[in-house]
Amino acid sequence: MKIVLSALTVFLCTSSIVAAECDAKFEAELRVATEGMKSLEQAKRRLQSRLDGQDFRIGNLSAEQDQTGLPDAPKLPDLALPAAENGEGCTAAPSRQTEAVAAATVVLDQIKEAVATRDKLLTEVEKEGRITSEVPVEVPVAVSDEPAEKKEAEAPVETAAAPEAKADDTPAASADQAETEAAAADDTGAAPAGADSAASDDVGPDDVGPDGGDTVAAANADDASAPEAKDAAEDAAQDPAPAEVAAADPDAAVPSDAPSDTPAEDAEAAQPEAAQPDVAADPADPGTGVDTALADEVPTGPLPLTDPENAEAYIRVISQPGMVLYPEAGATDAGTEVPVFSILYVFERREIGGEPWMQVGRTVRGGPEGWARSDKGVDWTNMLVMQFAPRGKRNQVLFFEEESALNSLVSGPFYQRDAQKLYDSIADERGKADPDWDKRLVAIEPQSAVTYDSKPYLLPILDWRSEMFDGTTDTTLVRVAALPSAPTANIGARDEESFKNDSRVAAGESGEFRVGVVFVIDTTISMRPFIDQTRQAVEQFYEAFSKYDSSNYVSFGLVGFRDNIAGNPDGLEYVTRVFQPLDPEAPASTVLSNIGRVTEATAPTKGFAEDAIAGLTDAIDQNDWSPYNARVIILVTDASARSGDGVKYPDMTLSRLRERARQQGISIVPLHLLTPANAKGDADIARGQYGDLAGTGDIASDKYIAIDATSDEEFSRTVMRLATEVAGSTMVVNSGELLHDEEDEPVPVDYAKPEEKIAAVINNEIFRAQLESLGDIDDGAAPAFLSGWAADRDLTAPETETLEVSAFLTRNQLSTLDKRLEAIIGAFRSGGDNPQTFFANLQKLAAETATDPDNIRAGDSSTIEAILPAFLKNLPYRSQVLRLDQAYWSSMSVAQQQEFIENLEAKRKIYGDIFSQTNNWADFGAGDPGLEATPVRLVHLP
Numbered sequence: 001m002k003i004v005l006s007a008l009t010v011f012l013c014t015s016s017i018v019a020a021e022c023d024a025k026f027e028a029e030l031r032v033a034t035e036g037m038k039s040l041e042q043a044k045r046r047l048q049s050r051l052d053g054q055d056f057r058i059g060n061l062s063a064e065q066d067q068t069g070l071p072d073a074p075k076l077p078d079l080a081l082p083a084a085e086n087g088e089g090c091t092a093a094p095s096r097q098t099e100a101v102a103a104a105t106v107v108l109d110q111i112k113e114a115v116a117t118r119d120k121l122l123t124e125v126e127k128e129g130r131i132t133s134e135v136p137v138e139v140p141v142a143v144s145d146e147p148a149e150k151k152e153a154e155a156p157v158e159t160a161a162a163p164e165a166k167a168d169d170t171p172a173a174s175a176d177q178a179e180t181e182a183a184a185a186d187d188t189g190a191a192p193a194g195a196d197s198a199a200s201d202d203v204g205p206d207d208v209g210p211d212g213g214d215t216v217a218a219a220n221a222d223d224a225s226a227p228e229a230k231d232a233a234e235d236a237a238q239d240p241a242p243a244e245v246a247a248a249d250p251d252a253a254v255p256s257d258a259p260s261d262t263p264a265e266d267a268e269a270a271q272p273e274a275a276q277p278d279v280a281a282d283p284a285d286p287g288t289g290v291d292t293a294l295a296d297e298v299p300t301g302p303l304p305l306t307d308p309e310n311a312e313a314y315i316r317v318i319s320q321p322g323m324v325l326y327p328e329a330g331a332t333d334a335g336t337e338v339p340v341f342s343i344l345y346v347f348e349r350r351e352i353g354g355e356p357w358m359q360v361g362r363t364v365r366g367g368p369e370g371w372a373r374s375d376k377g378v379d380w381t382n383m384l385v386m387q388f389a390p391r392g393k394r395n396q397v398l399f400f401e402e403e404s405a406l407n408s409l410v411s412g413p414f415y416q417r418d419a420q421k422l423y424d425s426i427a428d429e430r431g432k433a434d435p436d437w438d439k440r441l442v443a444i445e446p447q448s449a450v451t452y453d454s455k456p457y458l459l460p461i462l463d464w465r466s467e468m469f470d471g472t473t474d475t476t477l478v479r480v481a482a483l484p485s486a487p488t489a490n491i492g493a494r495d496e497e498s499f500k501n502d503s504r505v506a507a508g509e510s511g512e513f514r515v516g517v518v519f520v521i522d523t524t525i526s527m528r529p530f531i532d533q534t535r536q537a538v539e540q541f542y543e544a545f546s547k548y549d550s551s552n553y554v555s556f557g558l559v560g561f562r563d564n565i566a567g568n569p570d571g572l573e574y575v576t577r578v579f580q581p582l583d584p585e586a587p588a589s590t591v592l593s594n595i596g597r598v599t600e601a602t603a604p605t606k607g608f609a610e611d612a613i614a615g616l617t618d619a620i621d622q623n624d625w626s627p628y629n630a631r632v633i634i635l636v637t638d639a640s641a642r643s644g645d646g647v648k649y650p651d652m653t654l655s656r657l658r659e660r661a662r663q664q665g666i667s668i669v670p671l672h673l674l675t676p677a678n679a680k681g682d683a684d685i686a687r688g689q690y691g692d693l694a695g696t697g698d699i700a701s702d703k704y705i706a707i708d709a710t711s712d713e714e715f716s717r718t719v720m721r722l723a724t725e726v727a728g729s730t731m732v733v734n735s736g737e738l739l740h741d742e743e744d745e746p747v748p749v750d751y752a753k754p755e756e757k758i759a760a761v762i763n764n765e766i767f768r769a770q771l772e773s774l775g776d777i778d779d780g781a782a783p784a785f786l787s788g789w790a791a792d793r794d795l796t797a798p799e800t801e802t803l804e805v806s807a808f809l810t811r812n813q814l815s816t817l818d819k820r821l822e823a824i825i826g827a828f829r830s831g832g833d834n835p836q837t838f839f840a841n842l843q844k845l846a847a848e849t850a851t852d853p854d855n856i857r858a859g860d861s862s863t864i865e866a867i868l869p870a871f872l873k874n875l876p877y878r879s880q881v882l883r884l885d886q887a888y889w890s891s892m893s894v895a896q897q898q899e900f901i902e903n904l905e906a907k908r909k910i911y912g913d914i915f916s917q918t919n920n921w922a923d924f925g926a927g928d929p930g931l932e933a934t935p936v937r938l939v940h941l942p
Contacts, residue, residue, distance in 0.1 A: 398441055410477070811931070839863060
């Protein structure tokens, strides 16, 4: 019987399911509606936060202050996106969903006006002792007040609308911005099965999500007698089903072994009984060219040429300006111009009259589309790219024409002096009418930061060398081409314009610059003094700077966190709670009153570690960061971050959290309070964890700050200095000046006091954000040139990274990789702890996905190589997964095997996060959503 069940499990993991073809337009419309409803849910929670702040202020009114005429709080509606039926969002337009978003937008805009009016009247009561103006307040009808028959007919699944007591647990975006933000989220690719979010409005199995999968509504959220049920309901989330399966069957469920954010106690209820989707049902795999979903649809025409060193990796080129496609090689008549930066497969090469030609096409399945001259394409089979590291302390990257010139500088004993002379000469020449740039250079990175999400660019790696700075510090010298995504008139050997970029000019022309700061505070029983001092710092900020316009450009938020409440729900109350979301329109009185509601727990938690990861996750996911240029989270705690069983988000790891913050441009600054109690061992654990988390924003900046908690004044001085630095730096930026320029003295590295360090950290992070914002408005796009050499380290400070290596993957490739990892995980789950069974399952998977099953040898690494996409084998890094064979697996302990699988699951979660960042995907002339691409850091590949 066990053999039959095991065989059945493998069959379910490997059998093919034919998916219905979805209309990309309808899919996009459903995504817009889904994102729109999420934005409205955020808007609703922000409005609830304002109402909570008003109620808190009303409670503090004296008997002499007359409340007569103060209107009751408007009722917030229940928001629900109707579940997709009859092919809505796939083969039919999601009209009901679009209409629901439009109707909810109107209602929330009306409520927003009512809340603003109520706040105005309340302020009059506070200042004048009574209402002095007569403004009629008309409370709009909530969306949920429609007839029950209509609600039942539309069968909406409510998105876990929290009761008022919990409504401050999730922030929101403004209602009037919802449609704009939703439209910006338009994305037509299929998300990996691992895509999810830790926020309470995540998709699960009963609502159609952005990728066509299903979502589950949180249950029992209104049960005031069960705090645990409230948290479980808010936390519950399921990974959406693969897009292929969801398109064929809207009711298809996620397989039971798929990674999930659903708490264990809710897992059974959240998973309806249904057939497991096919994890190997990939569309045409760009790495292998094999359509593993439909065996009879393997391309019957010519296949692309393969890399001589890897027969399964196809040769790719990147089109350069002037590439023209002709029907025949050697043709001279008018052809079709190819958009710059298109990624093409090479199907054939010929030489006509001594001139090399190549036959190219955009996809494997589509086949060749025409012939082009070979010199109009840059070879890019390895798919590696360099990305500019975040700016801040580091210098701009210099690109040299010859490797020998760069090598000579790096290996010389005076590399710092010689590099600084280069930077100084560029600055001197920039102000001249007829500048004479250093002939050794082909380009320089712009002063204003280049970010991939705002101005996509490609720096494909064409060659590389290992070198050392004066024999002391390792560096990699890389030869890259620099190709912006936008078509240009010409890309030559040298980019003269790159040297002219001057951020001081752009700063003088910039618009308003906003800063969002969210405090994530440990609110357990030991934290009372630090909660009070944080509130005092924010209060003094408003008192000191409210008279300046720049104070309006700074917003504060606050998230409290504790630990698992199962042992004492009354004393601990919550795991996380958003007391004040980021809100650019919230008045100071609302912010201060909401922060004033924060109190410490009345009972101790178990152990020393607390669920800091949950607090940070909610700070990232449950705040609308889009209005802010500079985004900073201040973590305040005296404990390490708990992991493993009992945490709110069991699938959220420190590395995934750091990557999620990086993707959104958020810097995490940990303020670690050192006490005699945690000095016994927990402090060392926390120091490692928070030091790692501080690798956000400017990666060259050490943002971990230890504070002596036995001092009554050290923490107070630190947060006061933080607030002052935020205000001062924001004023400078909004005055049209650069925070730092080339003439400033170098920023010191070591700081004697925590308040000095946090001032430098905050100033640097706002400067980094300023450079990035200037890159959005000036001509600071990535330089454009055919070939240049650069070092991946700062030429004046080799300890600082300037370039990061990534693999450039399309949506199809990332989706394929995600599903292949899911298949490996499924083979492990069905095989248990028996290595033979595990590899027998892998063998069957490999036989279905391999281009040549005869080359698969039982038990060795060829099995896993056949399952994973071929492009992984072309990357120059040591992959633990690609080395996996039966002997290696058998040598691992049970704990090591489990860790191996958990690492794969964690990577799938990161792929989901990457997939959901729509701003980071670019279509470089492909015209196909599946061929939109993004850089994926090598550390995230298996």
